[in-house]
Amino acid sequence: MENLSLRPKGDYSYTAEYQQLYVLTEHWKSDLEFYKDDLRFLHHLIDKYFVWFAHKEHLDEMRNLAARLSEISKKCDGLLEKTSKHLHHLAELIDDPFKYDSHKFRTEHEELENEMASFVKKFREIKKETFSASEQVIENEVKRITS
Template identity: 75%
Template sequence: MGNLSLRPKGDFTWTAEYRELYILTEHWISDLQFHKQDLHFLYHLIDKYFIWLINEENLGEMRHLSSGLSETNKNCDRLLEKTSKHLTHLGELIDDPFKYDSHKFRTEHEELENEITSFFKKFREIKKETFADMEPIIEKEVKRLTP
């Protein structure tokens, strides 16, 4: 799958006004915060069913899953911090358009967007994997509790 783009079609990053980039960056922060909450839910899901997940046949999967969630959580925190700094710089650029080199700043904006896009793709994969691993365990528990 190719690089998914969050920006409008064309050369938006290179032609947009700083205010437009600011609004887009605010959306990225909102999306990252949502994913952070989603990660919290996934951790809670695993904690709730942990006892059923730690049997010998699931142990390797659990380690892989926990490692993936941990790495995804760290990446989310890193991107939230990086995007927040970027938003601050955008605010400074709106106040003083000559504060930073425009070409360099727009290149950094595009690179940040690609990092966020890659994160979202990896997040979807770990979320899908988590649900796939959890589904049979939850189904067993539901059957056990159903009279």
């Protein structure tokens, strides 16, 4: 799995202090909130503007794109919820280091990180596809109007 740029290489999840993991997890949450706003914009782009541009030859592509955007939006919401719970658990661990099994918790932290990396990769792909499809549809429509 990809490493997120905010995490140092190596076994950081297993050697970092809880406070350091907390700061890293706060960054993830902030990033997810940004991605959620970005996804809202992409949905808006598809839902509102493609109705004007999409001809029959683009409808299936737009429906597929909209379905994939909905799927990744749900994944984002799920990750936001998981990240919030993780932050809560980290706060409890900072207050009482013996509250949870440290190794199990750190393994869960690494799994969350891997989910984040996978999500970011998929998000970038769908964003690129959405902008590419938008550009293509708009260019075709401009050509059609000016011809």
